[in-house]
Amino acid sequence: MTKAAKKQAVTRGAEKVPPMGRRERNKQEKFDRILAASRDLFAAKGFAETTTQEIAERADIGTGTLFLYAKTKEDLLIMVFKDEMIETSRAAFRKVSPATPLVDQLMQVFGAMVAYHNRDVPLARALIREITILSRPERREDVRTLMRIIYSGIGDLIAGARDREGLRSDIDPMLAGESLFGIYYLGLIGWLSGQTTKQAFLKRLRVKFILAIDGLRPTAPEAGGTRKRRPAKA
Amino acid sequence: MTKAAKKQAVTRGAEKVPPMGRRERNKQEKFDRILAASRDLFAAKGFAETTTQEIAERADIGTGTLFLYAKTKEDLLIMVFKDEMIETSRAAFRKVSPATPLVDQLMQVFGAMVAYHNRDVPLARALIREITILSRPERREDVRTLMRIIYSGIGDLIAGARDREGLRSDIDPMLAGESLFGIYYLGLIGWLSGQTTKQAFLKRLRVKFILAIDGLRPTAPEAGGTRKRRPAKA
DNA sequence: ATTCATTTATGACTACACTCATATTCATTT
DNA sequence: AAATGAATATGAGTGTAGTCATAAATGAAT
Numbered sequence: 001m002t003k004a005a006k007k008q009a010v011t012r013g014a015e016k017v018p019p020m021g022r023r024e025r026n027k028q029e030k031f032d033r034i035l036a037a038s039r040d041l042f043a044a045k046g047f048a049e050t051t052t053q054e055i056a057e058r059a060d061i062g063t064g065t066l067f068l069y070a071k072t073k074e075d076l077l078i079m080v081f082k083d084e085m086i087e088t089s090r091a092a093f094r095k096v097s098p099a100t101p102l103v104d105q106l107m108q109v110f111g112a113m114v115a116y117h118n119r120d121v122p123l124a125r126a127l128i129r130e131i132t133i134l135s136r137p138e139r140r141e142d143v144r145t146l147m148r149i150i151y152s153g154i155g156d157l158i159a160g161a162r163d164r165e166g167l168r169s170d171i172d173p174m175l176a177g178e179s180l181f182g183i184y185y186l187g188l189i190g191w192l193s194g195q196t197t198k199q200a201f202l203k204r205l206r207v208k209f210i211l212a213i214d215g216l217r218p219t220a221p222e223a224g225g226t227r228k229r230r231p232a233k234a
Numbered sequence: 235m236t237k238a239a240k241k242q243a244v245t246r247g248a249e250k251v252p253p254m255g256r257r258e259r260n261k262q263e264k265f266d267r268i269l270a271a272s273r274d275l276f277a278a279k280g281f282a283e284t285t286t287q288e289i290a291e292r293a294d295i296g297t298g299t300l301f302l303y304a305k306t307k308e309d310l311l312i313m314v315f316k317d318e319m320i321e322t323s324r325a326a327f328r329k330v331s332p333a334t335p336l337v338d339q340l341m342q343v344f345g346a347m348v349a350y351h352n353r354d355v356p357l358a359r360a361l362i363r364e365i366t367i368l369s370r371p372e373r374r375e376d377v378r379t380l381m382r383i384i385y386s387g388i389g390d391l392i393a394g395a396r397d398r399e400g401l402r403s404d405i406d407p408m409l410a411g412e413s414l415f416g417i418y419y420l421g422l423i424g425w426l427s428g429q430t431t432k433q434a435f436l437k438r439l440r441v442k443f444i445l446a447i448d449g450l451r452p453t454a455p456e457a458g459g460t461r462k463r464r465p466a467k468a
Numbered sequence: 469a470t471t472c473a474t475t476t477a478t479g480a481c482t483a484c485a486c487t488c489a490t491a492t493t494c495a496t497t498t
Numbered sequence: 499a500a501a502t503g504a505a506t507a508t509g510a511g512t513g514t515a516g517t518c519a520t521a522a523a524t525g526a527a528t
Contacts, residue, residue, distance in 0.1 A: 125367055126367075128366075128367060129363065129366065129367035132362075132363065132366050132367070132423055133359055133360075133362060133363035133366070133423065133426065133427065134427065137427075137428070140427065140428070140429075144429070158450065165451075166451065166452065167450045167451060167452075168450055168451060168452050171445060171450060172441075175438070175441060175442060175445065176445060176450065178417075178420065178421075178442070179417050179442045179445060179446060181420065182416040182417040182418075182419060182420030182421070182442075183412075183413050183416040183417065184416075185416060185419070185420050186412065186415065186416030186419050186420070187412075187416070189366055189367065192367065193367065193368065193371075193374065194371065194374070195374075195378070204409070207406075207409060208409060208412070208413045208416075211405060211409065211410060211413060212413060212446055212449070212450070213449055213450045213451065214449045214450075214451060215446070215447055215448045215449020215450070215451065215453075216392065216401045216402055216405060216410065216446070216447045216448075216449070217399075217400065217401060217402060217447065217448060217449065217453065218400065218401075218402050219449075219451065
């Protein structure tokens, strides 16, 4: 490559290309091919049934090369779905109807997440298994990022609902968000493990959210909002 | 073995021995040896670091024989700790101080569970990983049993606290129990994943429980109980 | 006691995730 | 353009979970 060609590369196309030599470019391309190959095969055959050999073959790299880009097979799972999950979560919060009861907003958000997982339940199972307890702690930051988005998203919904629904002003929205997510997460696990149907899970989740908002104590009669005559029990 | 000896076996010792021939007896003994070997090695070297070969050797059986008793290595984990976890849970509920505020009762129960896991955190991590999403659905019933005990245990605590603390009578205790367990479980995962210390986890858990009991709405002034002046926020 | 069917045991074998010594490619220096 | 060093690539090799064809043990039937 001549000096002229080199210079050209810096401003190639319309995009501002950082000084990326053949080396980094190849690396990036391989990385992309690995992610694409993993995604395709996981979707087509399932996580456990896909071998790292197959992924390497489809990505057109040597078997050893794969592990230069992902330290373990589980890493591939996180690498492939991390961005997708983060974007799904962000989108879920973006689409929430404002000025709608908090319970409904929560159901919109978690409904979107459930819909995402519903596209491929066995894969979701593998993904949740790995996210819950990482096999390699190096990916912890990825999970933390996702969690922060979710917790603070829920926190914002709660904070936003304070005025509309007359919620307490002395609660920590983030902490409440964690609680609500915990309630969702356990239900999610139950659903993915085949202990309930999606419908039953979502229906029951709604009841739990209402209970979490109203609390276990009797409401002051005039403060009603979420509560119907004789709810709970579903 | 003579017919006489056979008959004797039926009433051997002081225990009432069911008609268990050499066959079943041998099987039981091997099973016990496998469990003991697994328990010892998991505790000594960790789950991942223990090989099935080692377990077989220590249990004095062939490598293939092991998989006659446990279909996978993960099965061994569940087999070894299932009873222990069930008994820990039962004991936790048994030891709860009656006539004590519900929050404190809950903290007693979950504190006992945390103490149990705290004895060997890496092992607890492996165990929770497996329990959360089973690698082989055949063990589902075991997990369900444990969950039933916990949910209904919490449900009973809530039902018992109804009168003492003037809780709503229209709530489903089991459903509320699930919610509270979900809140605990997510925190547990965070702790086991090294995102918090045990102390911070437990402290925050308490705040979440109070929030779950009181709800997000303002309390009627005269109904106070759990709530202090300006709580939450920890 | 002998035969026979069924259950249980076994270790050589297989499949697969992951490693490592060696080779190749790229960039830099002369 | 040649040489050198560093980064990257590779597939044969390794360790281990799990399988399977074969063997041993047991109990029932005669």
